[in-house]
Amino acid sequence: MFDPREAARKIIEDIRDTLKGVDDCIVAAVSGGVDSTTASALTYLALGDRVHPIFIDTGFMRKNEPQLVRESLRDIMPLEIYNYSERFYSELLNKDDAEVKRKIFRGVFYRVLDEVLARLECGYMVQGTIAPDWIETLGGIKTQHNIIGDLNIFRRRVKVIEPLRNLYKDQVRLIAREIGLPEKIWRRQPFPGPGLLIRTVGRLELDKLNIVREATDIVEEILREYSPSQYFAAAWEDAYLDNSIASLDSGIEYRVFKARATGVRGDSRVYSHMVLVTGLSGSHDLYDLYSLYKRFEDKPYSRSILNIAPSEHGDGQGYFISIRSVDTVDFMTAEVTRIDMGVLEEISERLLRIKGVAGVGFDITPKPPATIEYE
Amino acid sequence: MKVGIVNFGGQYNHLIYRRVLEQGVEAELFGPEVPAEDIDRSYDCVIVSGGPQNIPEDIARMGTIPRYIPNTYKPILGICLGHQLISYLYGGEIGLGSEFGVSIVYVDHEDHILRGLKPKIRAWESHNRSVINPPRNFDVLARSDKIRVQALAHRRKPIYTVQFHPEVTHTEKGDLVFKNFIAICRR
Numbered sequence: 257m258f259d260p261r262e263a264a265r266k267i268i269e270d271i272r273d274t275l276k277g278v279d280d281c282i283v284a285a286v287s288g289g290v291d292s293t294t295a296s297a298l299t300y301l302a303l304g305d306r307v308h309p310i311f312i313d314t315g316f317m318r319k320n321e322p323q324l325v326r327e328s329l330r331d332i333m334p335l336e337i338y339n340y341s342e343r344f345y346s347e348l349l350n351k352d353d354a355e356v357k358r359k360i361f362r363g364v365f366y367r368v369l370d371e372v373l374a375r376l377e378c379g380y381m382v383q384g385t386i387a388p389d390w391i392e393t394l395g396g397i398k399t400q401h402n403i404i405g406d407l408n409i410f411r412r413r414v415k416v417i418e419p420l421r422n423l424y425k426d427q428v429r430l431i432a433r434e435i436g437l438p439e440k441i442w443r444r445q446p447f448p449g450p451g452l453l454i455r456t457v458g459r460l461e462l463d464k465l466n467i468v469r470e471a472t473d474i475v476e477e478i479l480r481e482y483s484p485s486q487y488f489a490a491a492w493e494d495a496y497l498d499n500s501i502a503s504l505d506s507g508i509e510y511r512v513f514k515a516r517a518t519g520v521r522g523d524s525r526v527y528s529h530m531v532l533v534t535g536l537s538g539s540h541d542l543y544d545l546y547s548l549y550k551r552f553e554d555k556p557y558s559r560s561i562l563n564i565a566p567s568e569h570g571d572g573q574g575y576f577i578s579i580r581s582v583d584t585v586d587f588m589t590a591e592v593t594r595i596d597m598g599v600l601e602e603i604s605e606r607l608l609r610i611k612g613v614a615g616v617g618f619d620i621t622p623k624p625p626a627t628i629e630y631e
Numbered sequence: 632m633k634v635g636i637v638n639f640g641g642q643y644n645h646l647i648y649r650r651v652l653e654q655g656v657e658a659e660l661f662g663p664e665v666p667a668e669d670i671d672r673s674y675d676c677v678i679v680s681g682g683p684q685n686i687p688e689d690i691a692r693m694g695t696i697p698r699y700i701p702n703t704y705k706p707i708l709g710i711c712l713g714h715q716l717i718s719y720l721y722g723g724e725i726g727l728g729s730e731f732g733v734s735i736v737y738v739d740h741e742d743h744i745l746r747g748l749k750p751k752i753r754a755w756e757s758h759n760r761s762v763i764n765p766p767r768n769f770d771v772l773a774r775s776d777k778i779r780v781q782a783l784a785h786r787r788k789p790i791y792t793v794q795f796h797p798e799v800t801h802t803e804k805g806d807l808v809f810k811n812f813i814a815i816c817r818r
Contacts, residue, residue, distance in 0.1 A: 387645065387649075388645050424649065520642065520757070521729070521731060521757060521759060522681075522683070522711075522712075522729070522757050522758045522759040522760075523640065523641045523642055523681050523682055523683040523711075523712070523757070524683045547733075549731075549732065550731075550732070553729050553730065553731055554729060584800070584801075585800040586646070586800055588642070588643060588646055588799055588800075589755050589796075589799040589800065589801045590801075591732075591733070591801060621732075622731075622732040622733065623732075624731045624732060624755075624757040625731035625732065625757070
């Protein structure tokens, strides 16, 4: 059985051993997610104030996120916030392809990190890499316990400390709890590195991003009591490929969004249009609604969204908000959270009050064939 | 005991690795270019898992494995793509037939590999193609409403295959498939 206390002790000892005789400083970039925070905290516990925990504000954070993360870690380690949102916005505004957005984001992120490393004159950095991040990319598995490697993307030679590289997410949470990180952190739902950028589906525009931020706040507030593994809002244009409503043999009426999202089918990535289920003939109980995505299994769409409100859509003016909520142990597969229609309607009512929101739906697609995030 | 896991690049391969470790035996992922005699020398049994390839047109890109499978006496478990590859190599027919997310898999015969899974499980699937006609000398052990061949067992050799993914946490009793396979490897 996995023993978090022993694992934490061993990691701290390994970090001290590895850096014995080195007097360089270490930058620990914390995103507030459980992996990076735990990796940074373990390094901080091992080496003390030679470690500089930093938080890079990309501009794609949730409401008040940088401050909340710093506050919740106050008793563990001091966190310095670097605001680079203008840099990220200027490189990403009006970009619309999912992969292009992710690649630009990654490029800017590393350039910014490079600047911080240079400014602080540190030769080491902590990364929250966990086992699934690298096992797949290697042909063969060697049972190695090295926690340090070279990273060649920076101007200066930087060594990377990866204290969690042999662990899985559930094990990381246990360690986080063990070393006294606040429950807010170890229970926290994952938040992707590119953050709200990839929930602002399609072209990045600031009004759309702000709507996603508002909507996420509302969805998190109401769904929190269900304790889903991951839950949030995403937005895209309320516009459709063609104006008519299509229907399946089974009496399901649907429209196809212009917006595209990523999915995974049989170990291949797909990037294709999403479907809005607008009507059903006959009666359907909630269980049926949750399996509607199966009806689109043989069609080339990335996911199925159940229409919540309003009933008419699609002059292309305004944004459509999708409510996403899934349950999973390891984030490799995910099931849609069962939520009462009444609650979805309550969320939808609040979302429709945000200026610019034209429609709301609930994403009923598990992973696979969808991914948890949209891009 | 050591289990070898062929890595064709499937996203769940590290979960298979983890599930095997959880059974208390050693495991290793290896690429499809490893020579057949090295596979036989290194492992007590082999799991052939998922990847983005299509059967049959991508078989040329699957290294030594298509020649290894019919020529070894070691126990083999094929999962998803592995299920389709093994079926094809033994004369089964592969065609279109997709399932994603949850499917109810009805277990008609447990044989050794599905022991404890009767009468049915909620299983997770992710495939665009399926086994349309099973190979001769294999018994069909399980089916779903949409896909008739969900699991196979060779009548004489210790070769077993499943179309669903026993390694993901959402598949009910998936760990039993690994437990059963390890027991077969130990015999």
